[in-house]
Amino acid sequence: MAQSKFSTNFLFNVFGSIFPIIVSLGTVPFYLHLIGTDRYGIVAISWILLGYLGFLDFGLSRASANALAQLGHATARERSPVLMTAFYSNLGLGALGGLILYPIGDMVLLHFVRIPPDLLAETRHAYPWMAVMLPLGMVNGVATGALESRERFLLSNMLNSSTTMAGQIIPLICIHFFGPQLTVVLPSIVLSRLAMIGLAYCVVMVLEWPIRPMDFDVKWLKRLLGYGSWVSISSLINPLLDTSNQLIIGATLGVTSVGQYTVPMNLAMRSQVVATALARTLFPRLSRADRGEAVDLTRRATASLTYGFGMICAPGILFSGAFLHMWVGGSFADVSRPVAEILMFGAWTNGIAFLPYGLLQGQGRPHITAKVSMVEILPFFCVLWVMIKWWGLPGAAAAWTLRVTINLIALYLLSDCLSQQTWRLVPGVLIMTGALIVSLLIPMNLIASACAATMAGLAMAVAAYRLDPGLRDMAHRFIQRAGGNPRLTITG
Numbered sequence: 001m002a003q004s005k006f007s008t009n010f011l012f013n014v015f016g017s018i019f020p021i022i023v024s025l026g027t028v029p030f031y032l033h034l035i036g037t038d039r040y041g042i043v044a045i046s047w048i049l050l051g052y053l054g055f056l057d058f059g060l061s062r063a064s065a066n067a068l069a070q071l072g073h074a075t076a077r078e079r080s081p082v083l084m085t086a087f088y089s090n091l092g093l094g095a096l097g098g099l100i101l102y103p104i105g106d107m108v109l110l111h112f113v114r115i116p117p118d119l120l121a122e123t124r125h126a127y128p129w130m131a132v133m134l135p136l137g138m139v140n141g142v143a144t145g146a147l148e149s150r151e152r153f154l155l156s157n158m159l160n161s162s163t164t165m166a167g168q169i170i171p172l173i174c175i176h177f178f179g180p181q182l183t184v185v186l187p188s189i190v191l192s193r194l195a196m197i198g199l200a201y202c203v204v205m206v207l208e209w210p211i212r213p214m215d216f217d218v219k220w221l222k223r224l225l226g227y228g229s230w231v232s233i234s235s236l237i238n239p240l241l242d243t244s245n246q247l248i249i250g251a252t253l254g255v256t257s258v259g260q261y262t263v264p265m266n267l268a269m270r271s272q273v274v275a276t277a278l279a280r281t282l283f284p285r286l287s288r289a290d291r292g293e294a295v296d297l298t299r300r301a302t303a304s305l306t307y308g309f310g311m312i313c314a315p316g317i318l319f320s321g322a323f324l325h326m327w328v329g330g331s332f333a334d335v336s337r338p339v340a341e342i343l344m345f346g347a348w349t350n351g352i353a354f355l356p357y358g359l360l361q362g363q364g365r366p367h368i369t370a371k372v373s374m375v376e377i378l379p380f381f382c383v384l385w386v387m388i389k390w391w392g393l394p395g396a397a398a399a400w401t402l403r404v405t406i407n408l409i410a411l412y413l414l415s416d417c418l419s420q421q422t423w424r425l426v427p428g429v430l431i432m433t434g435a436l437i438v439s440l441l442i443p444m445n446l447i448a449s450a451c452a453a454t455m456a457g458l459a460m461a462v463a464a465y466r467l468d469p470g471l472r473d474m475a476h477r478f479i480q481r482a483g484g485n486p487r488l489t490i491t492g
Contacts (some may be wrong), residue, residue: 024266042255066287070082152207292361342394
């Protein structure tokens, strides 16, 4: 693939994620104001339960994306059995998951989490709508994989962004007209998502035509399950490790604390737009490349992401407290500030881990990522419980950040990405660590936070220019193009 096409796809993925983030950031204060912190916490826990049962996908969405990427230049007749097998399987497993989710969610929400008594009946009546979301999300993964396997990232991002934004905005409109009840919020999310997923499949049908609806292939199902069974283990464990904080916080500190943790957690996760975009753009290439080429590509991408993403996260750590005060204000921001600072560091290490994770799965080694996740379970829950008891919400953030940092180191070593050039990453780690220490120990007002964030961003940019050839070449190309050199081209 030419470098210019890769860069274009990367930008599509970046901007396709930024627009929904902007909408989400803008709507959170409205949700908190219109439905309150308690209802917002209940909605957050409902989404967590959906993530837990995502393992019922059995990795078929990821497996189909990998298989379709390897068939990127094949005929529609060769691709149709993969696509239809994955669709029917995910639809059936999603329906089964929805049936399982209903009693589990009822037990967790109404008996495990401390919900205010006046919201119990409302929660019970609204929850069945959330169970419907599971099959919708699973079949949407197949459509996204089909588009991205052909590297149609512009279309994929337009559809996914529209789905996310509709799920944020339409419920607010419904709240305005029908009231702030959960029985209004959850159905509006489901129906808006259903409409957008239907549109996505119409687009896939046009691109993949002729599709034969009866092209369900048992041989392909076995092949996809062979790959996806290990992916499904990661799909089960990773959401558990990433979001169990909120469930344990809800059980120990109450549902209000869930909202105070979820807002900075969502903020940190949404900052990973660059990391997610790069990993998505690389995955089709890593699925097609030979091992040596894939490892070399991942090493170079890791160096660029360490500093490129660091230019976002280092300032983000130092400015997150001031941002929360401007965004949500009051005592909510005071409680969430240290949580946001710690989680932003974890978002950086977790984002970098997307690259060796994608390398291992793209090269047909998903068993390694699954085994790493399995090893982490018991130590993480022990540390999480102790740190919540010891340090409250910041302790939960610290436990998660510690886990994802260790996870990055393990995946990087197991993917054979360690090389003599790894020392170039050390200055980036030192800048990020320094930013976290300063933010936690030194109180700063708005101006001081802005100045410190600017200094951290500049330090990361200078280190990137001196130590990462990829970002340095990108800067040179940008300067040359800005200077009006129309003949400059980029080759792979």
